[in-house]
Amino acid sequence: MMMRKTLVYMIIVTGVLVLAAAGTAGAAVFYLRAERFTVAMPDTIVVAMWGFTRDTDGNFATTEGAPTSPGPPLEVPAGDATLIIHLKNNLPVPISLVIPGQIAAMTPQFSTDSQGRRRVQSFTQETAPGVQGTYTWDNFKPGTFLYQSGTHPAVQVQMGLYGAVIKDTAQFQAYGVASTVYNWQGILIFSEVDPLIHDAVDLGDYGPNKSITSTINYAPKYFLYNGIPDMALMNINAASIRVGDKILVRLLNAGIETRVPVVNGVYFKPIGDDGNELPYQLEQYSIRLTAGKTMDVMVEPETPGVISVYDRRGFTSINSAGAGQILLTEGAPPGGGGGGGCFISTLLE
Amino acid sequence: MAAAGGVLVLLLLASVHPLQAAIPGLTGPQFSLIARQGYITNPDGGSVYTWGYAEENGLMQYPGPTLIVDQNAVVTVTLKNELPQPAGNVSIVFPGHLVTAAGGVLGAMTQEAPPDGVTAVTYTFTATHPGTYTYYSGTRTDLQVEMGLVGAIIVRPVGFDHMNPKAYNHEASMYHYEHLFLLTEMDPRIHQAVESGIYNVDTTDYFPVYWFINGRSAPDTMLAAGVPWMPHQPYNAMVHAHPGEKVLLRLIGGGRDLHPFHHHGNNSLTIARDGRLLESAPNAGPDLAVSDFTITVIPGGTVDAIFTWTGEKLGWDVYGHQPSDPLEPGEYEPDHGKPFPVVLPEQQEVTFGGQWSGSPFLGGVEALPPGEGGLNPNGGYFFMWHSHNEKEMTNFDVFPGGMMTHIVIEPPGTPIMH
Numbered sequence: 001m002m003m004r005k006t007l008v009y010m011i012i013v014t015g016v017l018v019l020a021a022a023g024t025a026g027a028a029v030f031y032l033r034a035e036r037f038t039v040a041m042p043d044t045i046v047v048a049m050w051g052f053t054r055d056t057d058g059n060f061a062t063t064e065g066a067p068t069s070p071g072p073p074l075e076v077p078a079g080d081a082t083l084i085i086h087l088k089n090n091l092p093v094p095i096s097l098v099i100p101g102q103i104a105a106m107t108p109q110f111s112t113d114s115q116g117r118r119r120v121q122s123f124t125q126e127t128a129p130g131v132q133g134t135y136t137w138d139n140f141k142p143g144t145f146l147y148q149s150g151t152h153p154a155v156q157v158q159m160g161l162y163g164a165v166i167k168d169t170a171q172f173q174a175y176g177v178a179s180t181v182y183n184w185q186g187i188l189i190f191s192e193v194d195p196l197i198h199d200a201v202d203l204g205d206y207g208p209n210k211s212i213t214s215t216i217n218y219a220p221k222y223f224l225y226n227g228i229p230d231m232a233l234m235n236i237n238a239a240s241i242r243v244g245d246k247i248l249v250r251l252l253n254a255g256i257e258t259r260v261p262v263v264n265g266v267y268f269k270p271i272g273d274d275g276n277e278l279p280y281q282l283e284q285y286s287i288r289l290t291a292g293k294t295m296d297v298m299v300e301p302e303t304p305g306v307i308s309v310y311d312r313r314g315f316t317s318i319n320s321a322g323a324g325q326i327l328l329t330e331g332a333p334p335g336g337g338g339g340g341g342c343f344i345s346t347l348l349e
Numbered sequence: 350m351a352a353a354g355g356v357l358v359l360l361l362l363a364s365v366h367p368l369q370a371a372i373p374g375l376t377g378p379q380f381s382l383i384a385r386q387g388y389i390t391n392p393d394g395g396s397v398y399t400w401g402y403a404e405e406n407g408l409m410q411y412p413g414p415t416l417i418v419d420q421n422a423v424v425t426v427t428l429k430n431e432l433p434q435p436a437g438n439v440s441i442v443f444p445g446h447l448v449t450a451a452g453g454v455l456g457a458m459t460q461e462a463p464p465d466g467v468t469a470v471t472y473t474f475t476a477t478h479p480g481t482y483t484y485y486s487g488t489r490t491d492l493q494v495e496m497g498l499v500g501a502i503i504v505r506p507v508g509f510d511h512m513n514p515k516a517y518n519h520e521a522s523m524y525h526y527e528h529l530f531l532l533t534e535m536d537p538r539i540h541q542a543v544e545s546g547i548y549n550v551d552t553t554d555y556f557p558v559y560w561f562i563n564g565r566s567a568p569d570t571m572l573a574a575g576v577p578w579m580p581h582q583p584y585n586a587m588v589h590a591h592p593g594e595k596v597l598l599r600l601i602g603g604g605r606d607l608h609p610f611h612h613h614g615n616n617s618l619t620i621a622r623d624g625r626l627l628e629s630a631p632n633a634g635p636d637l638a639v640s641d642f643t644i645t646v647i648p649g650g651t652v653d654a655i656f657t658w659t660g661e662k663l664g665w666d667v668y669g670h671q672p673s674d675p676l677e678p679g680e681y682e683p684d685h686g687k688p689f690p691v692v693l694p695e696q697q698e699v700t701f702g703g704q705w706s707g708s709p710f711l712g713g714v715e716a717l718p719p720g721e722g723g724l725n726p727n728g729g730y731f732f733m734w735h736s737h738n739e740k741e742m743t744n745f746d747v748f749p750g751g752m753m754t755h756i757v758i759e760p761p762g763t764p765i766m767h
Contacts, residue, residue: 221553258607262649264458264487265447267625280637283625285444286650288607303447308458312649314491314605318551 027082028140030074031055034127034149034161035067035090036202039193041222042230043319047195048202050091050159060088060132069160069227070189070254074147076140076167083137083165085147087127092204094126097135098150099165100292101275104137109151114208123150142167142175143275144187144250144294154215159201162254164189174248174296175277182248182298190289191255192220192315193229218256223315230320247299249309253289262286262312263299272296286312371511372503372529372599373574373584374415375404378422378476384430384439384462384486384498385409387581391559392566393744397537398544400432400496401581402441408580411564412531412603413484413500415584420479420507420518426472428453430462435548438463439498442487444649445624446474458487479506479517480624481599481651483531491552491605495539499603501531504624516597516653517626519634524597524655526765528588532646532736532752533604535559537745555605560741560751562586567735567742567753588734588756589765592659592667592711593679596756600644600652608741611643614658614732614756619644621653643737658732658758660711665689667730668760669710678761704731712760729757 033053038046052071056064076083083102089095098106109122127133147165149156164187174180196219199205200212207213222229249268253259261268267283274294287295301307382402387409389399402413418424430439438454438461450460453470460470482502486493506518516522534557542550562570563584570586572579590596598617600610620635621627627637644652659681660667665688668677672686689709696718703724707715714728725731735742735753744750759765 219554221551223553260602260607260648260650262444264442264444267445267623280629282622282627282637284623284650286602286623286647288645288647288650308442308487310458310490312490312602312605312647314494314552314648316491316552318553 026080027084028074028076028080029084029086031058031060031086031088032071033060033063033065033067033088033090034095037067037069039069039227039229041193041195041319042317045195047193047198047222049193049198050156050161052161052163055088058086060086069162069224070191071147071161071163073163073187074165076165078142078168078170078173080167081139083140085135086132087135088132089127089129092129093156094122094128094151095156095161096122096124096126096133096150097147098123099137099145099147101143101145101294102137102141103139104135121152123153126151140167141275142169143272143277144252144296145275146189146252146254146292146294148254155197155201155206157254158192158194158215158218158256159198160191162189162191164250164252166250175272177271177277179281180248180271180277180296180298181246183245185248185250187226187250187252188261188309189224189226189252189254190259190261190311191224191227191253192257193222193224194218194220195222220255220257220315222317223311223320224255229317243301243304245301247301249297249299251287251289251293251295251297253291253293256291257315258291258313259289259315260286260312261289261309264308264310266299266301266307268297268299270295270297371514372415372417372501372527374417374501374503376417378418378424380414380416380424380426381405382413382426382428382441383466384428384432386432389497389564389581390569390579391744392569392750393747395537395559395745397535397559398540399581400436400439400493400498402428402498402500409497410581410583411497411561412533412584413498415501415503415529416484417503417505418476419505419509420476422476422504424474424476426484428462428470428472429466429468430464431466432464434464435546436464436543437548438488439493440470440487441472441484443472443474443482443484443502445478445480445482445651446476448472448474456488461488476502476504478624479504480621481516481601481653482624483601483603483649483651485603485649492539492543492548492550494604495535495552495555496543497533499531499533501529501599501601501603503529503599514597516599517621517635519626519632521634521638522597522620522626522653522655523595525594526588526590527597527599528586529563529584529599529601530586530610530646531561531563531584531601531603532608532610533561533564534606534741534752535561535604557604557606558743558745560608560736560743562752562754566744567750570754586754588754589729589759589763590656590658590756591679591759591761591763591765592677593657596656598644598652598654598656600646600654602646602648602650605648607648608646608752609643609737610646610734611737612656612732612734612756613642614730614758615656615661616640616642617644617654617656619652619654623651656756658730658756660684667711669708669713711758725757727757727759727763729759729763731755731757 051067051069054072149161401409440461486498701721706728
């Protein structure tokens with residue numbers, strides 16, 4: 001049975017992404033647990049995943065919530081300069097947290113391989129199994145970013161240890177330019193799963209002298225959109241969006257394959273690339289989303305109707321219903337009346 | 350490049366046939382397309398079971414017919430489906446256009462035509478902006494695009510004059526010749542499965558071994574268009590230009606993979622993507638154009654780039670002129686009259702490629718040993734245009750092949766049709 005994630009990935013303007021815990025003034029503070037869970041894929045195969053759980057009471061002794069991959073979306077409020085993540089590692093191996101694109105002091109962890117060579121195994125300080133660690137980013141830059149494990153990233157990121165972290169320049173304004181003001185926003189994270197590697201890692205059968213020694217034969221069979229392996233399930237009615245509204249869609253690729261989101265019926269207007277404000281607002285209907293890339297695009301519906309967003313690279317999980325798309329379907333404004341709206345639909349809680 | 354006997358003949362045909370400089374296609378703006386099945390041929394002697402959009406009374410073709418319309422035209426495309434019944438529905442999506450669809454059955458992305466050969470779906474849109482666009486199936490896109498259901502759309506700007514053509518409503522998009530480069534690839538295992546009646550194909554281990562420009566693999570890319578022995582692959586990709594003239598490359602990512610399109614000879618200027626000029630403000634013209642010698646073509650995306658060649662900064666006069674000789678049209682003046690910088694080896698000390706005219710100069714044709722050369726009757730300069738994923742220049746592991754063609758810079762005065 002498909003486990004339905006209750007992620008707040010579709011943000012309505014009146015709400016906020018995961019609220020930071022009360023804490024240091026000028027700092028957004030989050031508590032995350034790294035844990036194992038499973039997902040049933042469209043062909044009924046159950047795959048082990050690693051993900052993050054939002055620990056809502058800031059007390060790691062109590063294990064409320066459930067892990068997800070991608071992990072909970074985090075927002076650093078526009079006025080906060082600092083992001084602090086307290087991480088509890090409930091996985092059997094050391095992990096860490098990095099955010100590509102954010103400047104931070106890093107303390108890499110090294111190991112020695114069987115030939116006596118020094119190898120980097122973590123980009124920054126590790127959190128050992130069962131232990132709690134703290135990761136801090138000062139002068140957090142506005143934009144859309146991926147937080148992910150910085151330990152053996154070839155293995156750990158594809159196991160599911162990733163999520164989105166965003167910061168706006170001002171409330172409902174992504175970047176400095178006035179054209180980056182938005183009414184609605186949504187997050188879409190692309191990723192994929194190679195079940196053979198997941199099984200081997202889950203069983204402790206990955207690594208030197210094990211059944212699978214590296215990810216070099218990475219061959220994904222399932223393709224995830226916000227963690228869902230079947231985009232047909234993403235057609236959910238959300239609140240109505242009107243013609244003339246501005247929808248900010250944050251595209252992130254946590255996988256290894258390049259993905260190409262294509263939109264039918266309207267053009268994307270890219271405003272940000274890897275968290276960098278783009279100087280000119282061009283129009284494209286296709287986006288080259290390479291591994292690790294984040295792109296912020298505005299969608300401004302001009303007529304009511306259906307807008308499809310899908311991966312033109314056609315990555316489709318076995319037995320999934322569609323070739324991957326999110327339907328922006330027409331809706332009626334509250335209270336009825338003429339003139340429809342378009343709204344972006346994705347996971348909603 | 351050394352050419353085997355058969356290849357030599359084919360390339361010879363390409364360089365003497367009536368040269369076409371405008372992209373062939375249907376002009377509509379009403380079109381009737383039918384999804385049909387057939388076989389395409391590969392230069393390694395293989396043939397692949399393929400699906401393609403056909404003109405109403407035409408054969409399945411790969412890629413589908415290029416639809417050429419004028420800006421602001423109301424375009425209607427009617428689609429029927431003559432694929433075998435278990436193949437299921439087909440459809441068409443038109444990224445970059447706001448489409449209304451009627452008829453057929455509602456699918457995940459748009460209205461679909463069931464495989465009864467009768468039910469028609471009508472797609473309607475207004476071609477509001479000039480440029481290069483694409484169309485492909487919106488049903489099981491991962492399978493149906495692989496099977497061949499893809500094509501190109503060209504929208505001519507308002508006031509288009511074929512004697513002084515422009516791609517957009519700006520002088521900077523002016524060109525002399527336009528060429529389509531619709532890039533695709535194929536994994537024949539998928540086609541074999543579908544041919545044998547298996548439609549629920551696992552496309553996750555997609556592994557292409559054939560690569561195409563406009564539906565043909567090299568060296569067929571360099572054959573004339575419309576050769577009768579390739580009835581399902583009517584388009585070619587052979588380019589000719591004189592020095593100083595502008596070639597408009599209309600690049601389309603028609604498959605699932607990205608391709609680095611690498612055009613030897615010079616950088617090109619990318620002026621537009623996805624049917625929109627790279628401009629900092631409306632009507633500014635392509636002031637954000639990018640100069641590159643490799644263009645990344647992404648699936649579903651389109652690129653318009655302008656290429657020209659003058660021999661600029663080679664450092665020698667490509668015509669073998671004396672300083673007192675008059676300039677040729679399109680000549681790079683600062684190199685005029687400069688001597689050829691090396692002494693060429695004698696003929697008995699070299700081996701020859703089919704494109705060597707016997708002379709290093711543009712327009713020069715000199716005596717060659719019997720049986721040598723022959724592919725360059727006008728003494729032009731050949732530059733290979735190809736995917737720089739080198740493996741993609743093969744036909745099922747056989748080189749040369751795949752996503753490769755040439756441009757010939759012909760000496761001034763060589764007839765090239767506008």
